[in-house]
Amino acid sequence: MAGVYSVTQINIYIKNMFKQDFVLNKVSIKGEISNCKHHTSGHIYFTLKDELGSISAVMFAGQAKDLAFQLKEGQKVVVNGRIDVYERDGKYQLYANEITLEGAGDLYKRFEELKKNLEEMGMFASEYKRPIPAFSRRIGIVTASTGAAIQDIINISKRRNPYVQLILFPAFVQGDNAKDSIVKGIETLDSMNLDVIIVGRGGGSIEDLWAFNEEIVAKAIFNCNTPVISAVGHETDFTIADFVSDLRAPTPSAAAELAVADIHLIEEQINSYHHVLNQNFDRIIYTKRNLLEKYYLKLNYLNPINQINDKRQRIMDLEDKLNYAIQNKLKYKKHELAILCERLNGLSPLSKLSQGYAYAENLKGNAVNTINNVELYEHLKIHVSDGVIVAKVVEKTSITR
Numbered sequence: 001m002a003g004v005y006s007v008t009q010i011n012i013y014i015k016n017m018f019k020q021d022f023v024l025n026k027v028s029i030k031g032e033i034s035n036c037k038h039h040t041s042g043h044i045y046f047t048l049k050d051e052l053g054s055i056s057a058v059m060f061a062g063q064a065k066d067l068a069f070q071l072k073e074g075q076k077v078v079v080n081g082r083i084d085v086y087e088r089d090g091k092y093q094l095y096a097n098e099i100t101l102e103g104a105g106d107l108y109k110r111f112e113e114l115k116k117n118l119e120e121m122g123m124f125a126s127e128y129k130r131p132i133p134a135f136s137r138r139i140g141i142v143t144a145s146t147g148a149a150i151q152d153i154i155n156i157s158k159r160r161n162p163y164v165q166l167i168l169f170p171a172f173v174q175g176d177n178a179k180d181s182i183v184k185g186i187e188t189l190d191s192m193n194l195d196v197i198i199v200g201r202g203g204g205s206i207e208d209l210w211a212f213n214e215e216i217v218a219k220a221i222f223n224c225n226t227p228v229i230s231a232v233g234h235e236t237d238f239t240i241a242d243f244v245s246d247l248r249a250p251t252p253s254a255a256a257e258l259a260v261a262d263i264h265l266i267e268e269q270i271n272s273y274h275h276v277l278n279q280n281f282d283r284i285i286y287t288k289r290n291l292l293e294k295y296y297l298k299l300n301y302l303n304p305i306n307q308i309n310d311k312r313q314r315i316m317d318l319e320d321k322l323n324y325a326i327q328n329k330l331k332y333k334k335h336e337l338a339i340l341c342e343r344l345n346g347l348s349p350l351s352k353l354s355q356g357y358a359y360a361e362n363l364k365g366n367a368v369n370t371i372n373n374v375e376l377y378e379h380l381k382i383h384v385s386d387g388v389i390v391a392k393v394v395e396k397t398s399i400t401r
Contacts, residue, residue, distance in 0.1 A: 008087065015085040018092065024083040029055070029094060032107075033075045035205040038236075044071055047205070048079055048094060057081075057094035069101050073206035074108025077101055107206050111213050114240055118215070123222045124243045130227045132247050133195045135261050138165045140189030140197040140226070142182055145170035149202045149231070149252040156256035161263040167192065173201035178211030183220040190224045197224065198255045199241060200231030212239040221245050231255030359383040371396040 005013075018024050031048035038044055042061025047054050057079060059071075071077075080098040085091070118124060139157070143149045145168065157164055169185035172178040182199065189197050199221065201209070211217065212232045218240045221228050230245035231252040242248040249255035300306055360368040360382050368374055374393050382389040 007090070011085060011087045011090045014090075015087055018083060018085050026080075027083060027094075028078055028080045030078050031055075031076070033071060033073060033077055034207065036071055036073055038071075044096075046071065048077075055094050056091070057096055059096040059099065063097050067099060071099065074111065075101060107210065111206075111240070114213065114215055114218075115243065118218055118240065118244065123218065128222070130246045132227050132229065132258060135266075136164065136195035136259055138167065138192075138194045139259050140192065140194045141166060141168045142171050142185035142189065142197065142199045143168070143201050143252070144173045147202055149200060152251075152253040153198065153256040156253055157260045160257070160260045163263070164260050167194065173211060174204070174208050175211075179214040179217050182211055182217050186217075186220045186224055186228070190226050194226050196227045196229060196259050198229045198231055198249075198252070198259060199245065200229075200249070200252050200255060201233070202252065203234035203237055209233050209237060209239055212241040214240075217241060218244045229255045229259055371398060 029048060031050050031054075034047045034049050034054070036044065036046040042064055044059045044064050046057050046059075048057050049055075059067075059081075064071075078100045079094060079096045080100075081094050081096040083092055084095055086093060122128070141150065141153060143153075150168065154166065157166055167189065169189055171185040172181040186197065186199060199212075201212075203209075209232055212230070221230070221241060221244050227247070228245045229247045229249050230239070230241040231249040231254065232239045232241055233251075235250035247258060249258055360380050362368060362374065363379055363381065366373065368380060374380065374396065376393050376396065378393050380391050380393060382391055
């Protein structure tokens with residue numbers, strides 16, 4: 001019975017067989033670069049392929065730094081290196097020491113030619129780019145019904161805004177029928193009055209993504225009335241669809257981020273607006289209330305009733321002042337009159353009469369203060385303190401002084 005070996009032992013045995021083969025230790029292979037990935041460490045992982053087969057390859061950072069060009073999809077190259085077995089996985093691959101560029105691959109040439117033609121037609125011009133709605137409610141998606149792309153879009157959309165309606169057109173995104181399926185999806189969703197359409201798929205080689213480099217897909221996106229977000233492959237992958245669409249997203253997840261507004265941020269913004277609005281209302285109400293109080297005071301001041309009351313009060317004050325002035329005037333005049341009365345009393349004949357003097361007048365009422373004012377036998381009235389004496393002039397005697 002043959003011996004039983006471990007997996008590791010077999011892998012080591014095969015690895016040693018590869019090392020003993022001088023052809024495999026120094027080999028040059030011609031092919032087209034596909035599925036090229038530049039690792040952050042500096043290593044380059046890629047697939048070298050032709051029409052009938054492919055082989056995995058790696059170029060470590062030590063050799064990659066000496067490359068005279070940027071290794072990328074579609075390039076036809078000649079790779080010098082060795083074939084060896086990776087023991088852990090039991091897989092053989094090409095370890096590249098040197099890579100020379102033989103010319104762009106057929107797919108890459110087609111890509112560049114179509115890109116140039118469409119650009120000359122103006123299909124990439126910025127003036128044809130439509131803005132993506134800030135608050136989309138209905139979003140169409142053209143992609144495969146299975147796979148990471150649609151799941152990423154659904155998950156991110158639900159997280160950002162579960163009220164957004166997602167409408168999927170399950171399209172082929174790879175293979176001979178992919179381009180027609182994608183075009184049909186775009187045209188179908190465009191007729192549904194949506195806010196935005198996401199067209200895309202996950203990453204892959206240039207062959208895997210080629211459906212999005214087809215001219216009919218580019219024209220369908222350009223002629224679409226609904227804004228289109230292209231989300232094809234990974235961040236480093238570019239397709240014709242990216243250039244002709246209204247907005248390019250580096251990944252399907254990023255497309256969902258761009259298409260679906262974050263409802264939590266919207267709520268925070270609304271709350272902020274609400275707070276500012278309340279503050280503005282309070283300030284306006286405070287200002288208007290102060291203005292109203294000012295108008296109220298002014299209205300009260302200008303109120304006819306208040307004016308009448310003010311005038312009445314003023315009249316009453318003036319009346320009091322007038323009465324006071326009259327009383328003072330009367331008091332002064334009474335005092336002045338009393339003085340005059342005293343003076344008059346001192347000059348009054350009656351006062352003299354009470355002191356023993358008499359006052360004589362003729363019957364006409366004229367005072368007799370000299371003998372020349374009377375005639376003999378004329379009657380006179382002589383006023384004394386207690387009455388009047390009627391006398392007759394019987395004699396006039398002149399007194400010499």
